[in-house]
Amino acid sequence: MGDISKDINSNFINNKVKALINIKYTANWLNSKENDFFKPYGISPQQFNILRILRGAKEAIKVQLVKDRMIERAPNATRLMDKLCDKNFIERSRCEHDRRVVFVKITDEGLMLLNKIDDNNNLSFLNNLSENEAIVLSDILDKIR
Structure with missing residues (x-):
């Protein structure tokens, strides 16, 4: 399982900021997966x-x-x-x-x-x-x- 702190090698001032960064990081990850998925079509x-x-x-x-x-x-x-x-x-x-x-x-x-x-x-x-x-x-x- 992923861990945003390890994935981007960063610490956060609180868990709400960590959650926000995690949402943005995951959104970009999903966009990349989505682009790869649709490319063959x-x-x-x-x-x-x-x-x-x-x-x-x-x-x-x-x-x-x-x-x-x-x-x-x-x-x-x-x-x-x-x-x-x-x-x-x-x-x-x-x-x-x-x-x-x-x-x-x-x-x-x-x-x-x-x-x-x-x-x-x-x-x-x-x-x-x-x-x-x-x-x-x-x-x-x-x-x-």
């Missing part, structure tokens, strides 16, 4: 998030709604969607009544990619947590926010 974690949102919507939704639902607010969400469009994972269409409004929906190819990713489910590091520990961790993170 040719998409980024943010693009995966967009595809997941569109799969859950089950119909075309406004681009702005996708941006609002993203876990990680990406100022480049439009560019991320451009790349997904280029790969035929999503489709765009303009609103008939207001040409400024753009709708997006996931394609069959996008759904197949998500199914492939779902089947992989290589998140073995989560096996280090019991179900109860996962609940407690999630509750603590909610409490911080």
Whole structure:
């Protein structure tokens, strides 16, 4: 099991500061794992998030709604969607009544990619947590926010 004090060779003025540094360190570690996981699929974690949102919507939704639902607010969400469009994972269409409004929906190819990713489910590091520990961790993170 890791120990943040040993991992970064540091001491902390108190346990709250240690917890904060541990959250940031772990977040960066998770980002690295996530980037490595999605690389073989040719998409980024943010693009995966967009595809997941569109799969859950089950119909075309406004681009702005996708941006609002993203876990990680990406100022480049439009560019991320451009790349997904280029790969035929999503489709765009303009609103008939207001040409400024753009709708997006996931394609069959996008759904197949998500199914492939779902089947992989290589998140073995989560096996280090019991179900109860996962609940407690999630509750603590909610409490911080």
